[in-house]
Amino acid sequence: MAAVTRTEASGYAGRYAQRRWTVIPGTYLVAIVAVGLTVVPLLLVVVNGFRTNGDINNSAAGLPHPWVAGNYTSILKSASFWEFLGNSALISVVATTLTLVLGSMAALALSQYEFRGREFCYTVFVSGLLFPIGVGALPLYLLLQRLGLLDNQFGVAIPEAAFGLPITMIILRPFLRAIPGELREAALVDGASRFRFFVQILLPLAKPALVTVGLLAFVTSWNQYFVPLLVLQTSSHFTLPLGTYTFQTQYSQNVAGIFAFTAMSMLPALGAFVFAERYLVAGAAGAVKG
Amino acid sequence: MSRNTAIEAGLGPAATENSVAAGPLRAPRWRSQKLRKRAELTILLAPGLILFVGFVFIPILIAAYYSFFNWSGYGPLNDPIGFKNYSYAFKDPAFIHAIEHTLILTVASVVIQGPLSIAIALLLNRRFFGRGFLRTVIFAPYVLPPAVTGVMWSLILQPSGFMDQVLKSLGLGGLVQLWLANVHLTLWTNFVVLTWQYIGFGIVLLLAGLQGVPNELKEAAAIDGASPWQVTRRITLPLLAPTIRIWGFITVVGSLQIFDIVWILTAGGPAGSSSTISTYMYSEGVQATDFGFAAAVAVILFVFCFVFAIFYQRYALSRDTRGALTRAVG
Numbered sequence: 343m344a345a346v347t348r349t350e351a352s353g354y355a356g357r358y359a360q361r362r363w364t365v366i367p368g369t370y371l372v373a374i375v376a377v378g379l380t381v382v383p384l385l386l387v388v389v390n391g392f393r394t395n396g397d398i399n400n401s402a403a404g405l406p407h408p409w410v411a412g413n414y415t416s417i418l419k420s421a422s423f424w425e426f427l428g429n430s431a432l433i434s435v436v437a438t439t440l441t442l443v444l445g446s447m448a449a450l451a452l453s454q455y456e457f458r459g460r461e462f463c464y465t466v467f468v469s470g471l472l473f474p475i476g477v478g479a480l481p482l483y484l485l486l487q488r489l490g491l492l493d494n495q496f497g498v499a500i501p502e503a504a505f506g507l508p509i510t511m512i513i514l515r516p517f518l519r520a521i522p523g524e525l526r527e528a529a530l531v532d533g534a535s536r537f538r539f540f541v542q543i544l545l546p547l548a549k550p551a552l553v554t555v556g557l558l559a560f561v562t563s564w565n566q567y568f569v570p571l572l573v574l575q576t577s578s579h580f581t582l583p584l585g586t587y588t589f590q591t592q593y594s595q596n597v598a599g600i601f602a603f604t605a606m607s608m609l610p611a612l613g614a615f616v617f618a619e620r621y622l623v624a625g626a627a628g629a630v631k632g
Numbered sequence: 633m634s635r636n637t638a639i640e641a642g643l644g645p646a647a648t649e650n651s652v653a654a655g656p657l658r659a660p661r662w663r664s665q666k667l668r669k670r671a672e673l674t675i676l677l678a679p680g681l682i683l684f685v686g687f688v689f690i691p692i693l694i695a696a697y698y699s700f701f702n703w704s705g706y707g708p709l710n711d712p713i714g715f716k717n718y719s720y721a722f723k724d725p726a727f728i729h730a731i732e733h734t735l736i737l738t739v740a741s742v743v744i745q746g747p748l749s750i751a752i753a754l755l756l757n758r759r760f761f762g763r764g765f766l767r768t769v770i771f772a773p774y775v776l777p778p779a780v781t782g783v784m785w786s787l788i789l790q791p792s793g794f795m796d797q798v799l800k801s802l803g804l805g806g807l808v809q810l811w812l813a814n815v816h817l818t819l820w821t822n823f824v825v826l827t828w829q830y831i832g833f834g835i836v837l838l839l840a841g842l843q844g845v846p847n848e849l850k851e852a853a854a855i856d857g858a859s860p861w862q863v864t865r866r867i868t869l870p871l872l873a874p875t876i877r878i879w880g881f882i883t884v885v886g887s888l889q890i891f892d893i894v895w896i897l898t899a900g901g902p903a904g905s906s907s908t909i910s911t912y913m914y915s916e917g918v919q920a921t922d923f924g925f926a927a928a929v930a931v932i933l934f935v936f937c938f939v940f941a942i943f944y945q946r947y948a949l950s951r952d953t954r955g956a957l958t959r960a961v962g
Binding site: 368369370372373376377379380381383384386387390401402403404440444445447448450451452455457463466467470471472473475476477478479480481482484485500501503504505507508536561564565566567568582583584586587590597600601604607608611612614615616619 | 673679680681683684685686687688689690691692694695698752755756760762768769770771772773776777778780782783785787788790792793794796797798801828885889891892896910913914917918923927931933934937941
């Protein structure tokens with residue numbers, strides 16, 4: 343009733359309010375379907391991890407009967423899961439740090455200085471987006487072999503950092519360029535060195551962009567499958583995604599165990615995501631504007 | 633470099649100020665300034681550039697070079713065979729199929745995921761209770777490792793697995809299929825799983841773009857008597873177009889390169905029914921230790937991406953970017 347009166351009173355707002363009564367149920371229907379399609383597979387994996395193999399073989403759909411925690415506790419007790427987790431963490435931290443430090447240094451050079459070849463350098467970085475990670479895989483393999491980095495966690499982290507640079511430059515450079523030049527002049531007049539200006543003024547101002555870039559680099563590295571597959575051979579050096587796949591092929595009979603292992607390897611990514619979601623979304627927005 | 637360009641090249645006011653203060657010592661001061669700037673630039677730029685060129689750029693150039701040799705990856709590179717790797721690839725029906733499958737996946741991604749993402753983003757752009765939660769949930773699959781997604785879905789889609797049980801209990805037992813083994817289905821099974829993993833990214837990207845469409849415009853049009861559909865069609869979508877174009881670029885380049893989920897779900901099989909260019913390169917090149925051939929396939933894949941990027945740049949992106957990709961490609 344109120345909505346109808348308002349339609350007559352004020353154009354768009356009223357009309358919009360009226361429209362809402364028909365649109366909202368449709369929105370919720372779509373929302374429920376979307377949540378269902380996303381969450382059901384995830385829950386299924388977690389719940390099936392609490393079942394026994396016999397239970398799963400009897401009926402693939404259904405609640406655990408009885409609930410057993412054995413699959414999870416045996417994974418938590420196994421050395422390999424913690425090795426995979428540790429390797430993933432080490433590789434992602436090294437790759438993210440390298441991308442962030444070298445990327446922001448290069449972005450400073452390409453945004454705060456004028457020099458011949460600047461745009462060419464930027465183009466070289468940005469063109470990296472066009473190269474599928476697989477194209478240079480074999481020379482990369484041989485290069486790492488020559489450097490003695492094969493089957494080594496750093497041999498995974500360093501190429502991943504290199505592949506993270508293009509998107510880092512695309513987000514960071516416009517951000518740094520948008521910071522007004524007066525700020526630099528003021529700092530230099532006040533006697534600050536260029537280095538101090540970068541470290542104490544510019545980089546703190548660029549913190550939102552740095553956080554986004556860092557998160558993107560971390561997620562990309564954490565999820566990488568191809569590079570670890572190419573570089574790592576010893577299973578004690580494997581990352582979590584690679585380890586999950588190996589676990590599946592090795593213990594293909596132990597379905598409940600695979601479910602539990604998959605659930606455990608989704609947990610870090612999902613947990614970190616819930617914590618960092620708003621920064622990632624901001625990053626997506628930044629990429630659009632950048 | 634003349635003194636004049638040095639002033640421009642220097643850091644503006646600071647440099648000018650120094651030149652005034654320097655007085656008679658001008659020339660040497662300038663030289664040291666220039667040297668200093670060069671040193672700073674080198675320290676800042678060189679590490680990143682070396683990392684990128686060394687681990688991304690040069691390997692690609694070397695791959696192009698290997699592709700002209702018959703080479704198993706061991707021993708010297710002494711059997712140049714010209715374009716034979718390339719001609720062999722294009723004569724291999726399995727490779728042609730892999731290209732077809734890759735193109736099908738790419739087109740399907742654009743044609744099916746595109747409108748779906750836009751529609752869901754438009755719906756989610758309204759204010760309603762639980763919107764933030766919904767956005768988080770829809771984006772979540774994107775942060776899962778694709779390898780883990782692949783393992784998860786291969787469990788769900790196993791014969792008489794969860795999927796089949798649910799269909800049977802709904803009385804739709806007739807729909808049960810060998811999702812991962814039926815050669816007519818595997819490509820589409822892969823497509824559905826790929827959509828599950830990646831659609832959230834598109835939706836969030838488009839939602840971010842929708843935030844940039846000013847409400848005042850929509851209100852003005854509504855006051856002028858535009859229907860909600862007209863407002864969407866004539867105002868929201870055109871203003872969203874730059875975001876849609878970027879989404880299209882990311883989606884196509886990503887689809888052309890698709891590897892991990894397909895590799896884990898079906899490994900491109902059975903009988904090559906779900907192979908992509910990347911899985912073909914891995915199974916026929918890397919696993920078969922025919923590295924020269926794998927390099928040729930990799931170069932072909934790169935050419936696909938590059939040609940697409942150039943055309944896309946010319947005909948789509950050039951409308952709204954004067955930024956990064958313009959210079960990168962055009």
